Amino acid sequence: MTSQKVIPARNWGQRAAAALLIALVALLLFMVGTSRHISWSAIPQYIFDETILDGIRLTILFTVLSMIISxxxxxxxAMLRLSPNPILAGFASLYIWFFRGTPLLVQIIFWFNIQLFIPSIDVGAIHIDMNVIINAFVAALLALSLNEAAYMAEIMRGGLMAVDNGQNEAAKALGYTPTQAMLRIIFPQALRVIIPPIGNQTISMLKTTSLVSVVAAQDLLTRAQNIYARNFLIIELLIVASIWYLVMTTIASAIQFVIEQRLGKSTNQASGLLQSALRLMRAEGRNG
Known part of the structure; x- marks a missing residue:
């Protein structure tokens, strides 16, 4: 019997679409690259400009602080949402509903103008002017953190619920208290589900910080805007800002990948040890 050679079918439609896409991208690059309205020599000049670098530092600071707080x-x-107490669960649900349902840009502007209806805090002899407390940096940080907390709550709740209930029962059988079971057994395993979306949210936060430019919080985009307001190199400075955002998100993606790889190994080991201990206890119980 002679063997028959399988010849894959040619999909001319996909090839034509790919060729068209390549042609369109090449045309776009050619139009941008040959534009006489873009001063390409100005881009390297501002890549490492001290003002731009200061904006990068503040963007990273916004990202780190807002993610830690959130x-x-x-x-x-998340723990309040999973609480059997209806008041605690209701408060968490209301918080998540409100902050996920209103635009972040509106929240930034709201916090920046909060002194319009709360001009000061007066407690006895203590008088605190809101203009002193809520400056552009604090307003931006509050808005970013409180908004992101709503998304973090849902991410963590989903991660905790993804852990099999048998893990909690196994922890109880080993004598763990509910707090110990949550911190040592449930939460470490939930991290496998939680870490990837947290990494994605962090990368998104790096870009979302650009919204704080609406209150002149001196992030990367704000610094770029300040420069092109003087020299009118709008596209050039926006390209510089875009390059730095791409660099930061690429580094953050690489860090996320490494963390996910290491975390996956450690949580697999912890789950395996717990299951082995539980099987041993069951075997001893049957023998007893």
Whole structure:
């Protein structure tokens, strides 16, 4: 019997679509690259400009602080949402509903103008002017953190619910208290589900910080806007900002990948040890 050679069918439609896509991208690059209205020599000049670098530092600071605050607040909200107490669960649900349902840009502007209806805080002899407390940096940080906390709460709640209930029962059988079971057994395993979306949210936050430019919070985009307001190199400075955003998100993606790889190994080991211990206890119970 002679063997028959399988010849894959040619999909001319896909090839034509790919060729058209390549042609369109090449045409776009040619139009941009040959444009006489873009001063390409100005882009290297501003890539490492000190003003731009200061904006990058503040963008990273916004991202790190807002993610730390939102992760802590999100964990608390997730536990409240899963609480059997209807008041606690209701508060968490209301918080998540409100902050996910209103635009972040509106929240930034709201916090920046909060002194319009709360001009000061007066407690006895203590007088605190809101203009002193809520400056552009604080307003932006509050808006970013409180908004992101709502998303973190849902991410963490989903991660905790993804852990099999048998893990909790196994922890109880080993004598763990509910708090110990959550911190040592449930939460470490939930991290496998939680970490990827947290990494994605962090990358998204790097770009979302550009919204704080509406209150002149001196992030990367704000610094770029300040420069092109003087020299009118609008497209050039926007390209510089875009390059740095791409660099930061690429680095963040690489860090996320490494964390996911290491976390996956450690949580698999922890789950395996717990299951082995539980099987041993069951075997001893049957023998007893």
């Amino acid at each position: 992760i802590i607040a999100g964990a608390i909200l």
